[in-house]
Amino acid sequence: MRLFTGVFFISSLVSAAVVDVQPSDPYNASLVESNKLRRVLQRKVLYEHAKKYQSFADTTPERNRVAGSASHNLTVDYLYDTLVATGYYNVEKQPFTYIYSEGNASFSALSKVYESEYMTYSPSTGGSTIKAQLVKVANLGCDQSDYPEVKGKIALISRGDCQFGLKVARAGAAGAAGAVIYNNLPGLIGGGTLSNLTRPEGPYVPLAAISGADGAALVAAVEAGPVQGSLSVNATIDVKYTNNVLATTKGGDQSNVIMSGAHTDSVSAGPGINDNGSGSIGILEIALQLTKWSxxxxxxxxxxxxxxxxxIGSSYYIDNLPEDERAKIALYLNFDMIASPNFGYFIYDGDGSAFNDTPPIGSGAIEHLFEGYFRKVGLPTRPTNFSGRSDYAPFMEIGIPVGGLFTGAEGNKTAEEAVLWGGKVGAAFDSHYHKAGDNISNLNMDAWIQNTKAAAHAIATYAISTETIPKSSPSRLVKRTTKHTIPGACGSAPLHLT
Ligand SMILES: [Zn+2]
Known part of the structure; x- marks a missing residue:
């Protein structure tokens, strides 16, 4: 509650509606200035948008905003309709499909229930349980010849050497009823995926993944005599239809575009109001206020x-953007989680000074612009690395200078960081990260408004001039070769493929 005292106080003084922006004629209005744009950004208005997001999540029993769900579609419509209403932007929905997969696996043998993990794209057992003998496959199960005697049985396979998906397809090709993959390290694998929905090598069979320690014990038991196993997998695999929303000013040099971005979807566990209501609302409100200027x-x-x-969405956008259009994007700014309850002020390490990253030339200038701004307003910052786990990655890969802000996810705040920013030492920056508690009650409004103003400073500055950013880099025209089909974003570890 402490965080919201200020909100209610301000709300008694200001009666601004959420969408109360009278756009000027973009061709006659004065040029945007950082301080003017920042001055019209209000925490109360951010909070009003957040209440909308929360209400969208609350329309469904799951109370989330997973991409392509009814509640996420409400989010997309809200962004689209609000931006269209300004008349200041060319706005479009960019539709695409993706394959959603979620589930849980349960495996037991020798009167023991093993701690089991589901792997993305593993098929379901359809509400029934597979009861069959366990057979350890030869070697690491990467070749079809490693599966001579698994027909109708549960294949017991070690992790290693080749993709999980290949092993499970090989087991299917050999007629196995199911598969258990055990880690080649003592613990659990910690999230895995079969990488593709289908494989030419064979049909997938239901799969559970267990720890290396449990796997070693099972292998010893199987080698000593027959072991029966029970395997069940509950899984949902759906093709989902969803949309990016793209808005570009009608005014301004269309061959030198300042792009900012934020994701609008949540994980299934919760409504995602910090991750990433905060970033998408922050840039939405900047977009709405920007309409007062040219x-x-x-x-x-x-x-x-x-x-x-x-x-998926940002990769789809870049993959489908013609090369001459890519060359027009001067820079990309990313805002993913900017209101974490136990926040830090993190700036992406564009100059590579802290993390040895080598982002495109120009990214350093963006970092320095943010650093200069925060210094001016008296807020200490620290760099954060380009982990590849947010939407800047596809832009980076084609050589577009990137930057952005972040207030922390599941990582813990150090004592040194608590001296800088206050908050709880040893607690996560966002203890509700990817959980049901990432809701309207767990935002830090101070961090949110400060980061939104910093974002506005960068956008207003670059809207006037990009002279500190190199116009193009040779890698700009290189085609993307890697695809982001691996779930895991905003600080969570990517799923393992092998
Ligand atoms: Zn996120």
Missing amino acids: VKNAVSFGFWSAEEFGL
Whole structure:
């Protein structure tokens, strides 16, 4: 409650409606200035948008905003309709499909229930349980010849050497009823995926993944005599239809575009109001207020869907953007989690000074712009690395200078960081990260408004001039070769493929 005292106080003084922006004629209005744009951003208005997001989540029993769900579609419509109403932007929905997979696995043998993990794209057992003998496959199960005697049985396979998906397809080709993959390290694998929905090598069979310690004990038991296992998998695999929302100013130089982006979807566990209501609302409100001024460079906003399932929306956007259009994007700014309850002020390490990252040339200038701004307003910052787990990654890969802000996810705040920013030492920056508690009650409004103003400073500055950013880099025209089909974003570990 402490965090919201200020909100209610301010709300008694200000009666601004959420969408109460009278756009000026973009061709006659004065040019945007950082301080003017920042001055019209209010925490109360951010909070009003967040209440909308929460209400969308609350329309469904799951109380989330998973990409392509009814509640997420309400989010997309809200962004689209609000931006269209300004008349200041060319706004479009960019539709695409993705394959959603979620489930849980249960495996028992020798009167023991093993701690089991589901792997993405593993098929369901359809409400029944497979009861069959366990057979240890030869070697690491990467070759079809490793599966001579598994027909109708549960194949017991070690992790290692080749993809999980290949092993499970090989087991299916050999007629196995199911498969158990055990780690080649003592603990659990910690999240895995079969990588593709189907494989030419064979049909997938239901799968549970267990720890290396449990696997070693099972292998010893199987080698000593016959062992019966019970395997069940509950899984949902759906093709989902969803949309990015893209908005670009009608005014400004369309061949020198300042792009900002944030994802709009949540994980299934909760409503995702910090992750990433905070970032998408922050740039939405900047977009709405920007309409009071004109810009020299076109300013574009990308509201990405299906980030939580592997940066699908932003990757789709880049993959389908012609090379001459890519070359027009001067830089990309990413805002993913900017209101974490136990926040830090983190800036992506564009100059590579802290993490040895080598982001495209120009990314350092973006980092320095943010650093200079925070210094000016007296807020200490620290760099954060480009882990590849948010929507800047596809932009980086084609050589577009990138930057952005982040207030922390599941990582713990150190004593040194608590001296800088206050908050709880040894507690996560966002203890509700990817959980049901990532709701309207667990935002830090101070961090949110400060980061939104910092974002506005960067957008207003670059809307006038990109002279500190190199116009193009040679890698800009290189085609993307890697695809982000691996779930795991906003600080969570990517799923393992092998
Ligand atoms: Zn996120």
